[in-house]
Every structure is written in C-alpha cells, then in structure tokens.
Amino acid sequence: MADVWIAGVGMTRIGRRPERLQDLMAEAALGALAAAGLERPDAIVVATMNPEEFVGDGNFASNVASHMGFAEVPAVRVETATSSGAAALYAGFAEVAAGLARTVLVVGGERMTHLPTPRVSEIIGRSIDPYERSYGATMPALAGLVTRALMARGGLGAREMAQVAVKNHANGARNPLAHFQQAVSAEDVLASRMVADPLRLLHCCPISDGAAAVVLTTERARVRVAGIGQGADTLALRHREELTSFRATRAAAHAAFAMAGFGPERVDFAEIHDAFAPFELISLEDTGLLPPGKAGRATLDGETALDGRLPVNPSGGLKARGHPLAATGLAQIVECVWQLTGRAEGRQLDGRVALTHSIGGLATSNWVTLLEAV
C-alpha cells in the first residue's frame, strides 16, 4: 500500500451562509487545490449527508464537479451520516493507496440553516433506528439518554460537561472561521435553556452551513495520513452492550493505531466529535487518549485546553467551529493540517501527531484518522 500524503487543505467560514451548497464546496475545494498547487485532481470524492432533502438537488458529486469546472473528472459521493466527511477521506485514501489515482480532491459540505429547525431535526433524524424514531426519538433526545447513563455511572457531573463547552468556545474565539467566536462561562452553559435533559443549548453544537476540502496525493508532502480506521455499532441504541462508551470509536481507534504502528501516547493534540459536550469526554476515553473515567477531571484541570498537555478541539470543535454535517470530518483534518504546518495563527500548537475523530449517526459509524507531520 502506497503512502498517502496531504498536499493541501481548505475550508469556508462556518455559520449561516447565504451561498448555495455547491458554491460553498467549490470555495473550500479551490482553496485546497490552491494550497496544493494543483490545477486539476485525478478524481473527486464528495461528502454530503442529504443534499436531496436539505437543498433539493441530488447526483451531487456530478453537480459539484461540474460546478467547479471539473465536469470531466470522475466524481463519487460517499455518505455515513454525520461522519460522511471522514468516510470520503477514507474513500480517497483507498484510491490513492491502491494506485488508482495520484491526486484525489475530497470535499464535504452541508447547507441547513435556511430550513426551520424542526425540519432539520427530521432530516438528521433519518439516521436513527426507525423503531426508536417511531417513539419520537431525536438525536438530542438519544444523546440526553446517553448523558444520563454517563452521569449515573459516576465521576461526571454538570461542571465537567459545562467545561467542555467553555473550553471549546474559548478556542473558537481564536478561530476566524468558527461559527461562534465568543467565549461562554460555565454559568452561561448551566443557565442556557434545556434541550434534552440534562443537555442544555450550550452543550449542543449549532446548525451550521459550510464546507471543507483536502487534497490527497502519492507525492511526499509535509503531512502524512498515518492511519485511518472505521468502527461500527448497531443502528439501534437499545441493542448496544453499553451506552457510556461507543464501540464504534474503540474499533476505529484500534484500526487507525494499528495502521499507524503507534499508540495514543504519540498523539499531541486532537479534534474530537463534540456534537454534544459529553461526547467529547466519552470519545477521549474511547480513543485511548485518556484513561477510562478520567476525561471529566482532566477537562476540569485544563489538560485538554489550548495550553494543556493534550489540547482538544483547538478549532472550537463542533460546539464552536460548528457542525455542517458532512463538512465536519474534513474540517477536523483541515484544522490539524494547519496546526501541524504552523498556519493556525492565534491558536498555534506544537506537536507532530494529531488525531481526528468523527461520529456518524448516534455512533453507528465512527472514524479515527491519524496525521503525522514529517
């Protein structure tokens, strides 16, 4: 298997965007191509979770390729719900690793803010097991249930969860592309309105528009994809062996570290899927970055802050950078590449190895990617 390198990355500002989805994706993609010094990729992989229902257009790989002036470049779309961006990176990785393409443009995006929130919730809810959905389960409701189980297990309380949001908002305030660039206090979090008990508004990521892109190549560059792995779990939450740890993350991390040939101790910083604040804590333990039961304390102690031992979500995470679904898995890669190559002004970290973690659905299809600067 050939080594796979990242030649360039790009992304849009995340937030409420008036542009069409294909415009957002083109902006991110052209940025990544410019950074790579590449005029035209051999192939394109497009990630978008549900363009048919969000924006009314399908055949979106062709749509984006045509829109960018690359109508003749082969393009496919890849989807694994909210982790589609990471899945698309994997598809591009496989093409390059197999020698089927020398350069692949991977671009993901979503546009959602133009729709009423209940409609967005309905569309995202198609990712939930149909039987559980038939009882009215929404993503926040299921996340609330997981959070309750986590709190009942002990060692995690309101302060720990609030601190995740406080930290990520503080980071987002340093990221000019973040949806939210304002700090919040723990009091703000705890006073925000209840969404799905015990999750309050400021525990939850926003509904965002945006796009992100990565150019993969066989040619040696400054950052290598050292490992990439997917893990899976039952669609139905009620069929899980446990609620307070995601099997899909554990399997993804195992596969990614096995491919990389090193362990979590080598990771210098991480971008973690904090769609709901407690998911950052669960995921830090599931990836092996922190020991079981220790993520809450480590967060309170500042270990995962920008100046901590293991900075987590320097971009602001899904919470503050925002979560334009299929863009997110790639936006995490973009942030890590910028960090690894000294282009994260205002929030620059040291380090050579970064981990990204993306959750699809209610942790049915999760990905862990390891990037290494050389």
Add this chain to the structure above:
Amino acid sequence: MADVWIAGVGMTRIGRRPERLQDLMAEAALGALAAAGLERPDAIVVATMNPEEFVGDGNFASNVASHMGFAEVPAVRVETATSSGAAALYAGFAEVAAGLARTVLVVGGERMTHLPTPRVSEIIGRSIDPYERSYGATMPALAGLVTRALMARGGLGAREMAQVAVKNHANGARNPLAHFQQAVSAEDVLASRMVADPLRLLHCCPISDGAAAVVLTTERARVRVAGIGQGADTLALRHREELTSFRATRAAAHAAFAMAGFGPERVDFAEIHDAFAPFELISLEDTGLLPPGKAGRATLDGETALDGRLPVNPSGGLKARGHPLAATGLAQIVECVWQLTGRAEGRQLDGRVALTHSIGGLATSNWVTLLEAV
C-alpha cells in the same frame, strides 16, 4: 495493486416487491455471501440512490449492516445517481486493491414502486441540472431529446430502436428474476403509448424494486475484475459537446480497457445500460464494442441477440430485468458472473470476457467494468 476477484454474487427477483429495502438488500447480500462461502465480510459498501426520499430512512449503510447482523462490520454508502451500484463496486475494488480489506460485500438496492410515478419522477429528477429541471425537464424528456438528435444524425430509425426492446424482452423471458418475463413484438413497441416523443412506453425501463450483491476478495476465484473505469460529463445537457455520444461512457471504457490491458475485441458479451432503448445503441458504440453508426444495423441483424456474435443484455437489461437504480450496476455484474460460471440456465452464453456499462444521471457519471473468467 492486488488482483481483485469475485467470490460470490446474489440478487433478488426484480419487480414490485412488498418487502422493505433493507430486507431486499439482505436477501441479495446473504445470497452473495453464501455463494462465496463467507460468513462475515471485512467491510461493506452499500449503494442506494436516495433512500431518504424513497423509503424515509437515512444512514443506510449502518441500517443495512445492522439489519443483516453485521452491526460491527464497517460500512459506507456510495452514490452516483443511477450508477451507484457500479460506483460501490469501484469503492470496494479500491479497498481490496489497496489491501485495506481482504473481503468486501458490495450490495445495492432501491425500492420505488410503492410511490406514485410523479413522485418517483421528481426524486429521480434531482439528478438533472437544476436549471434544466426548472424548465420541466424529466429524465425521459431529456432522453427523448437525445433520441431526436440521434435520429437526425441518420442511420437510426424506429425499427432499430424497437428491436432493442424486442431483443431485451426476449432475453428477460428467459430470466426468472426479471421484472418482465414476456416477449414483445416490434408492433407492440410502436403501438405503446408515447412517453417523451419519440420514446414510447416500451422503449423505457420500468420502475422496479430489487437488490443485488457482489463479494470481492483478494483470493483467487473463478472471475477476476480485469478493469474498472469511471467517466464523467457536464451535469447540464446543454453544456455537452455532443448529444449523440456520451463522453462519460467513452472515458469509462478507455479507463477500464487500459486497466485490463486488452481492447473491446476481447469482449464476448455485455450488459449495457438501456434505461431508454436508444441508449443501448449509443453505448455499444461509445464502449467501442461496435463501430460508430453501426449499432442499429447490428441490432436489426441479430448480432446482439442471445445467439448473435455479441450478445447484449442477456439478463433482459434495464428494459426487461428492470432498473432498481442502485441495484442495477451490481445486477449487471451478477448476470455476467452467472454467465461466466455456467449458472445462467435457459440463457447460457459461451465466453470468457464480459463488459458491464452503467449510466449515472443523464450520462454524467458512467462506469465500465470488465470481468474475466480464468
């Protein structure tokens, strides 16, 4: 790049099916796994064009994997409109060729017949360029326009087009899994109601439910994927350089033959995307299987019949076997593998090399795959 082999194939009967989409896909997939003698694949690639709008469920890779009892097997969904099955085969091929998986289950399906035809047409129409769609263009309308241009070019008349349907219905009558298993006459075709002038009902494939599956492996088996290629063209028909030949097919065939290291003269039979009868004629020329301008005459002369020099669509094609969108690209592979391994009772062909051809959208994302029996 490692050789990629087909360990087993399976498919459902195509037609009006009362089962849920995940049941159809499980039936096809379990058939393919049984044929492969495999209990559990390393990875799953799922093809379905638009399950969110057709059946109301998303996150469909997880849905299918969970439904089959493979909740822990990594699964992704791949989509390129009506050629999604072929695109999924390519994604699985890349995983195996790269050494990322030893066995990949590729399964595609669609369920559509439960919806009113205008709603099906609207959903499929999302594949059309939005500007052209805004003028009321539907897939049959655009295909009618292409057909008019083809007839104006000369050498193709009503008899040639009707004969494609007559031939494919005759083949379908020998296929117990086909949607239509009745022969039709040229008079029947020419007397059927007009759909989009000059295309009549019997020039057009039906709306079908069904699923098909293929198991890919690194282990030597009886059939090898000798070549696979994608070609692309502008989303908008009005931006094409020509209407009577599909650039996307020509590029796909070029890539597939280049990978295989042989040319069209080695192909013994083919499954061609005849969503509209004239598309079979266009595609026979675009793939290089017949010289430009010769497909109509060859069809009338019986060259592409089951007992002809180059049998085309022995399964009955999209016209008679049926066209459950994302299943189709895989159903073509299933038919060719059955033919190549002596399991096509009642319509068995000789031959060692087969070509499959799948069109995505209005020829925006086309695929050619070459299979070789060893």
